[in-house]
Amino acid sequence: MRNVRLLLAFDGTGFHGWQVQPGARTVQGVISDAITRLTGERVLPNGSGRTDAGAHARGLVANFMTSSDIPAAQVLKALNGILPPDVRVLAVREVPKAFHARKDAISKIYRYQVFKGSVLPPHLAREHYHYPFPLELDRVRAGCALLIGEHDFAGFAAKSGRVRSGGELRARHETRRHLFRSEVKAAGRRLIFTFEGDGFLHHMVRNIVGTVLEVGRGRISLERVPELLVRRDRTLAGFTAPANGLILVRVRYGRLQKRSAAKQCVSEPRP
């Protein structure tokens, strides 16, 4: 058996996210079908993480085990020949059997794109959230910076879902994440947010963006941001920014790409 690693990019507009769901078009499902067509084997690839319906990826990592001996370069060409144009395999390589795209990830980099102008140009519509309101960029920037570090991000997690399972202590443990990078840059009438962390809770990036945009607009005080990290109360946060502005840019792994070694050889990822 070989372990094959895929680097994937997709336009999320036409997908209900990564994870296979009955009756829905998902990236994992489309990739799985393409692998089956190529190898004759029925496999469900591991993804580096779930993505929201409508969110995009430039560098999602997946892996799958196969007994096929098709060389990596041919797997790339063949899969791209089978796949629809809204999902592409950017790179393929064989990796040690222990490699797992989700479990070995040491950090993920997300981008969130906002368009501030009054009219959203059609060529930006798929990958930008339209927020045509007066903003103080310095406040947005300060809001982002206050989130850097290891914190309990429960206040920025989706209300429903996994976080609530288990007791208070377990939940608190489960919602701690380390955010290495949290920043915003203006590029003309666009705002480009970048977040890098060792993991992200469900809707965490979208809730952070919705909150710091409200801070920039003066609807939420800057003091509310650290308060959210302490009080863990989702109702104090801003709105959930829509999925179409969200892009998974990159997933980082340890150099050896073995589950056990990954955490030893890499300290804090550099931005």
Next chain:
Amino acid sequence: MRNVRLLLAFDGTGFHGWQVQPGARTVQGVISDAITRLTGERVLPNGSGRTDAGAHARGLVANFMTSSDIPAAQVLKALNGILPPDVRVLAVREVPKAFHARKDAISKIYRYQVFKGSVLPPHLAREHYHYPFPLELDRVRAGCALLIGEHDFAGFAAKSGRVRSGGELRARHETRRHLFRSEVKAAGRRLIFTFEGDGFLHHMVRNIVGTVLEVGRGRISLERVPELLVRRDRTLAGFTAPANGLILVRVRYGRLQKRSAAKQCVSEPRP
């Protein structure tokens, strides 16, 4: 009556070009319907020029006469409320009655986008032509530069159509155009071509791009480019690059925006 000028942007993927055609979704048709819904008047707006099916625009100019007295700012909001998201009105203003979007244009700027990498990322697929072949950029650049100036571009015009009407002398006159700017820039694995001219023949930009790409690839000699301007033989040119890489970026007008004055007060447009 008022003369209203519109600045338009559209994603051409879902349109059969600008010009109204029976049974086809066109930008002119969609705009015309939106104006009718807003004003109750049946008008066909003048466009700065036809665009090919599948080609895009960031700044097409149109104008129409109306007896409605809705202020320009409200026309903008109302039309964008009616129009589908793949076409947007970026600006609206009232102009002198003599202004005509096509007849008064003194130059047009087109961009053509190429992606050279082996796999075309989905987010670039709508507006980039995928040309994953080894290229000598200096040859592409030289091919572009040889076209600058006033020439007979019949060799770069679509085989069929208007150009053939009339006798040889008339045809020769009709196919002379002044190209002010013709250049290519590399941006990572993208090539961005820019062309500015006082007018463009049908498929002219796409035929130029197809030809200079072939020059860059070594399939057509650099000497062929000036030869095409002299021999006017379309069969010597390269292929017609696909419409989806083509973007009408901007249309320039004389300062006074009156048909008679436009040509007097403006000499050669600056890039």
